Amino acid sequence: VHMTTNSTLQMAEFDKEAAKNASTFAHDGFGNATLKRLFKKIVNIGFAATNDSEQLKAISNLEADLTGIYSKGKVCLESKGCLQLEPGLTDIITNSRSYEELLAVWKGWRDASGKLMRTKYTDFVKAMNAAIKFSGFNDTGEYWRSWYETPTFEQDVRTLFEELEPLYVELHAYVRKRLKEKYGKDMFPETGHIPAHLFGNMWAQQWSNIYDLLVPFPGASSVDITAKMKEQNYNVTHMYRVAEDFFMSIGMEKMTDAFWQNSMLVKPTDRDVVCHASAWDFYDENDFRIKQCTSVTEDQLLTVHHEMGHIVYFQNYRHQPRLFRGGANPGFHEGMADIVSLSFQTPEHMKVIGLLDEVPQDSDSDINFLLKMALDKVAFLPFGYLIDQWRWSVFRGDTNSSNYNQHWWDLRCRFQGISSPVKRTEEDFDPGAKYHIPGNTPYIRYFVSFVVQFQWHEALCREAGNTRPLHRCDIYNNTNAGNKLREMLRMGSSKPWQDAMEAITGQRTMSAKPLVNYFDPLLKWLKEQNKEENTGWSASCPSSIPTPSALAAGSANLFISITCFVLCVFFA
Numbered sequence: 001v002h003m004t005t006n007s008t009l010q011m012a013e014f015d016k017e018a019a020k021n022a023s024t025f026a027h028d029g030f031g032n033a034t035l036k037r038l039f040k041k042i043v044n045i046g047f048a049a050t051n052d053s054e055q056l057k058a059i060s061n062l063e064a065d066l067t068g069i070y071s072k073g074k075v076c077l078e079s080k081g082c083l084q085l086e087p088g089l090t091d092i093i094t095n096s097r098s099y100e101e102l103l104a105v106w107k108g109w110r111d112a113s114g115k116l117m118r119t120k121y122t123d124f125v126k127a128m129n130a131a132i133k134f135s136g137f138n139d140t141g142e143y144w145r146s147w148y149e150t151p152t153f154e155q156d157v158r159t160l161f162e163e164l165e166p167l168y169v170e171l172h173a174y175v176r177k178r179l180k181e182k183y184g185k186d187m188f189p190e191t192g193h194i195p196a197h198l199f200g201n202m203w204a205q206q207w208s209n210i211y212d213l214l215v216p217f218p219g220a221s222s223v224d225i226t227a228k229m230k231e232q233n234y235n236v237t238h239m240y241r242v243a244e245d246f247f248m249s250i251g252m253e254k255m256t257d258a259f260w261q262n263s264m265l266v267k268p269t270d271r272d273v274v275c276h277a278s279a280w281d282f283y284d285e286n287d288f289r290i291k292q293c294t295s296v297t298e299d300q301l302l303t304v305h306h307e308m309g310h311i312v313y314f315q316n317y318r319h320q321p322r323l324f325r326g327g328a329n330p331g332f333h334e335g336m337a338d339i340v341s342l343s344f345q346t347p348e349h350m351k352v353i354g355l356l357d358e359v360p361q362d363s364d365s366d367i368n369f370l371l372k373m374a375l376d377k378v379a380f381l382p383f384g385y386l387i388d389q390w391r392w393s394v395f396r397g398d399t400n401s402s403n404y405n406q407h408w409w410d411l412r413c414r415f416q417g418i419s420s421p422v423k424r425t426e427e428d429f430d431p432g433a434k435y436h437i438p439g440n441t442p443y444i445r446y447f448v449s450f451v452v453q454f455q456w457h458e459a460l461c462r463e464a465g466n467t468r469p470l471h472r473c474d475i476y477n478n479t480n481a482g483n484k485l486r487e488m489l490r491m492g493s494s495k496p497w498q499d500a501m502e503a504i505t506g507q508r509t510m511s512a513k514p515l516v517n518y519f520d521p522l523l524k525w526l527k528e529q530n531k532e533e534n535t536g537w538s539a540s541c542p543s544s545i546p547t548p549s550a551l552a553a554g555s556a557n558l559f560i561s562i563t564c565f566v567l568c569v570f571f572a
């Protein structure tokens with residue numbers, strides 16, 4: 001770690017002081033997450049190596065400005081008034097099946113968020129790169145990758161992505177076919193890309209919200225958790241109690257009183273807050289919080305489990321010295337956040353908690369379930385991979401304000417096989433429309449998480465004596481699995497992540513195999529479905545953009561009115 005002994009002590013001293021302050025700071029409406037994050041970076045010395053406090057303040061202020069823009073963004077639609085990202089725009093993106101309405105919300109959000117951040121983000125990158133030099137790193141991306149303590153890290157994640165791409169290509173081809181049936185194939189570019197606003201998600205990062213358009217076997221059973229939750233009058237508190245119950249069933253501690261007192265679990269009505277869900281450790285071994293504008297949906301119930309997974313990790317390493325209270329690497333923290341969702345979502349578990357009446361055993365229902373899981377876990381892989389490909393290239397200087405958006409869409413078209421439904425220029429700044437760019441949270445951690453969580457699920461299910469197929473395993477109530485997981489969690493970042501991985505799986509490397517094995521039955525079915533399809537897409541973005549009839553009619557009317565105007569003026 002890049003620090004000498006005495007600076008470690010100074011840092012630890014400063015940091016202990018800072019941690020105490022953090023909780024006072026946090027009391028003013030949980031506001032200054034920026035400062036908290038800075039403390040986290042200070043732990044890793046990071047930007048704090050600069051003795052120029054002006055630089056640190058500039059970084060903190062720019063991040064606050066950027067997240068401020070994100071939290072205030074809103075889109076005004078004549079049909080629905082002015083809506084913020086959560087819950088208004090998210091509800092439309094999730095539920096609307098109108099190409100035009102989805103397009104208005106998709107474009108509107110980008111105009112109200114990313115587009116306003118471009119200049120500040122350029123300054124932000126410059127300030128971070130200048131500060132990080134004092135830590136001996138060439139750029140911020142190199143500092144962020146250093147947390148993985150693996151010299152071949154960039155190549156390792158590239159290799160994992162390439163191993164997983166064939167599975168993604170098959171899923172993409174099936175989804176494209178079904179969306180063409182829904183929206184008409186003339187709305188899709190010849191290049192094989194899918195317009196980015198049709199996936200039930202503002203960033204096309206996970207697609208389970210459009211599962212109803214994609215059901216493989218409509219006659220067989222599939223689980224609509226949102227409907228069941230509403231039917232059973234789920235409220236927000238109950239969602240957190242259900243998640244807490246899962247963690248306690250495998251032997252984890254309950255949430256602390258401070259958690260229930262200090263968390264912000266619903267959107268406040270009196271002020272703008274960053275609604276993007278998050279989990280926070282105040283490093284006093286008791287004050288752990290979730291900040292989430294929780295609503296009663298399946299998506300949100302999974303996010304509750306995700307955020308609480310972070311809290312359980314915080315709790316399990318709270319005995320560690322301050323500098324070791326972190327994930328074995330950031331991908332491990334995200335993997336822990338997601339791991340129980342692999343059990344929680346199974347039909348078996350849905351029956352245990354009363355959200356499903358009968359556990360289906362037929363193979364059609366199995367494919368239905370596996371497709372729904374793939375819409376979250378496989379669809380995500382290229383997205384999780386490409387965000388920091390873009391950011392690392394910005395930090396390196398290969399991408400700058402003259403080609404921010406160009407490079408962003410090059411990556412989106414190349415890796416995700418999706419394209420923009422409207423023309424994009426360097427007036428736009430689409431990366432800024434995704435929280436983690438203004439929020440300055442590195443993203444490759446989620447790609448790492450989606451790989452390692454399947455390695456852990458396979459190992460924990462073996463430990464639990466599971467005899468079902470991996471995708472139907474539920475570790476609920478199994479303290480053997482819980483004990484194995486806790487062995488890793490308690491390490492925090494006190495050991496290299498390879499030791500932590502070995503504690504659970506016996507291996508010391510990341511591997512895509514457990515994820516591929518989990519989805520193997522689905523891959524066979526997808527290949528069958530895609531026999532007539534040209535799977536894949538061209539590496540570069542489509543040059544022309546199909547416009548919906550309404551929009552096309554609009555531009556025709558525009559053309560006529562301009563012509564009349566010119567003729568009238570000319571002959572007047």
Ligand SMILES: C[C@H](N[C@H](C(=O)O)[C@@H]1CCCN1C(=O)[C@@H](N)CC(=O)O)C(=O)N1CCC[C@H]1C(=O)O
Pocket residue numbers: 205276277278279280303306307310333334337436439441446
């Ligand atoms: C919804 C979730 N919110 C993040 C998370 O929980 O990771 C928040 C915001 C950024 C970091 N963060 C934290 O809470 C950290 N303090 C946790 C920690 O490291 O201590 C999120 O952003 N997710 C979930 C899946 C994919 C991704 C997305 O939605 O794109």
Ligand SMILES: [Zn+2]
Pocket residue numbers: 306310333334337
């Ligand atoms: Zn997380």
